[in-house]
Amino acid sequence: MDKLTTRQRQVLNFIRRSLQKNGIAPTRAEIAEAMGFHSKNAAVDHLKALERKGFIRLHSDLSRGIQLLDGSEAAGDEVDLPVTTLPVIGSVAAGSPIEAIENVEQQVTVPDGLFRQQPTYLLRVRGDSMKDAGILDGDLIAVRKTSQAQSGQIVVARIQDEVTVKTLLIKRNRPVLMPANDAYRPIIMAPEDLTIEGVFVGLIRDAG
Amino acid sequence: MDKLTTRQRQVLNFIRRSLQKNGIAPTRAEIAEAMGFHSKNAAVDHLKALERKGFIRLHSDLSRGIQLLDGSEAAGDEVDLPVTTLPVIGSVAAGSPIEAIENVEQQVTVPDGLFRQQPTYLLRVRGDSMKDAGILDGDLIAVRKTSQAQSGQIVVARIQDEVTVKTLLIKRNRPVLMPANDAYRPIIMAPEDLTIEGVFVGLIRDAG
DNA sequence: AAAAACACTGTACATAGTCACAGTACCTGT
DNA sequence: ACAGGTACTGTGACTATGTACAGTGTTTTT
Structure with missing residues (x-):
């Protein structure tokens, strides 16, 4: 169209x-x-x-x-629109699976289709290491769970017991986690030390 | 009947x-x-x-x-979860009221309470003048309609026929619209030239 | 038993509404 | 520079549609 x-x-x-x-x-x-x-x-x-x-x-x-002809019909005023309730994950306890119930801070319902890729969970961002990518302290990011990610994507990664949000780059077959903030350093890793928890698909910020 | x-x-x-x-x-x-x-x-x-x-x-x-007239359309109006469908306003026609139906690009449903302050409408951001405040080109910002705003708030303002998003500061009784990007200049204005359309209450970004 | 509602036929006309033709002006991509 | 899309104004023909008026017969209600 x-x-x-x-x-x-x-x-x-x-x-x-x-x-x-x-x-x-x-x-x-x-x-x-x-x-x-x-x-x-x-x-x-x-x-x-x-x-x-x-x-x-x-x-x-x-x-x-x-x-x-476009989807929105004349008569059909209100259809039950499909929504999904997602867990919001706050601080992740060291060593625990990221989606463990203990980590669930609250539940937020979002309509399906709000994000082009349907997220699996929401993660509350701590710190400002991604501020130049428009991801600020306290933001909720929508994450689609996957262990696969491509160079250039913003990912949720686990290094040992810590969970972090960074841009993933693959340089000379080695993964590099790039912050979006001059005050932080890129993290260059051995592939075996890196676990991808999911990819960034959207963001929700409450300005209060 | x-x-x-x-x-x-x-x-x-x-x-x-x-x-x-x-x-x-x-x-x-x-x-x-x-x-x-x-x-x-x-x-x-x-x-x-x-x-x-x-x-x-x-x-x-x-x-x-x-x-x-018979209540054929009244059926199926039940909503189990309090949600509100908000208009997404794209480019705003010069001189027209910002919420004019003609400017509506699409409708997005958000659950009540997603933002602490309930927004009146969503506005698609153009340009990167607020990128240091984590508001990027293409983001949807949630706006609560009001003509009142305090110094320090991020506001949707109208200058003549243009609509813009900036941080509002009041300096020596004069309003200043501050961009959050070094490449842009603050806009110092006469109070009578400034119309506040609403305040920023939240943000939704789709990373696709 | 009469009045009122129901369920039609048939004619005529005014207006509501579509659509073709002709023309102006601006803007954009090639 | 030119073609094509966008965004209109203006006129007029022709068709679609609503609606008034005048009837006929049947059924239901009072």
Whole structure:
């Protein structure tokens, strides 16, 4: 589906709102009036563009024959949207599995799809070693559990008994954990000492 | 609500089916054809009866202006978890109210209480002027709408027709909008040129 | 038994609404 | 520099649609 221009989105939103409020699609004239056009044909042009881009379907010679094609239906107002409750992991006790119940600080529910990759758990960040990557002390990061990660990804890693968040780089076959803060040093490791706990897929910050 | 006759129920059901299937109400002629009438006016009579009994509303002189009133859509409205669907505001059109429906890019549902202060809307951040505050290009920030803000808060402000996110400082009774990026300059303003649209209450980032 | 509602047919007309044609202006990518 | 998309204004033809008026016969309610 093609991208819409601002104006086209405005028209689409007006149609959607009309449909929701009145249960009926607007006419060209109504669109023109709502948008401030002096000619109905401005609306016609937009409708053609919306149809060409696959957002609506126009039924020819049919009064108010505008049908929305993009997911959000006219009638179906509230669907039970799928949500997942994720554990928030606070400070991780040395040596314990990261997801151990003891480490669960609270539960936070997030709607599925909030992040393009579905997270497995949330981790409360301690310290500012990743502040230049926009990850601050106290932030919740969404983590997808995996033991695989690629160079360049931000990962949750375990070194011996400590859990840390860093950017993973692979240099000359050796993993390097890069902080995003000049005050910290890269950590160069032997592959066997590094355990990837998961990859960073999103972030939630509460400014209070 | 009065009781319907068998025939009236059939007509109502046809309207409902039509609406569901085509997203648009039928005309008198379509009803007549579907029911086997030889005259449109048979349909008209039924519609009048349905309106009188409170099942539909007819918009006069309006093509396909049949609105269902019975609580068919009320069903399935139950939410087990308190969530709020917030509009995501993309680029804000010059001069338009920030929350204007035309600016809405998408809707995102967040559970109540995810942020300590309940946001009014989400705003997609453009540019990196706040990167040292951990707000990056493309992030969604949660904004609580208010015209009041205190020195030190991160605010969504409007200067003439432009909307921007900055830290608000009040110095010698003059508002200063501070970026969090050395490449940008503080904006010192006359109080009357500054409109506070809301305050920053949280942030959501999708790392994809 | 009469009134009122139900369930239609049939004609006619005004208006609501779509859509084609013509034209202006701006902006963007090649 | 040019083609094509975007974003409109303006006119007018033609069609779709709603609705009034005038009937016919049947069933239900009072």
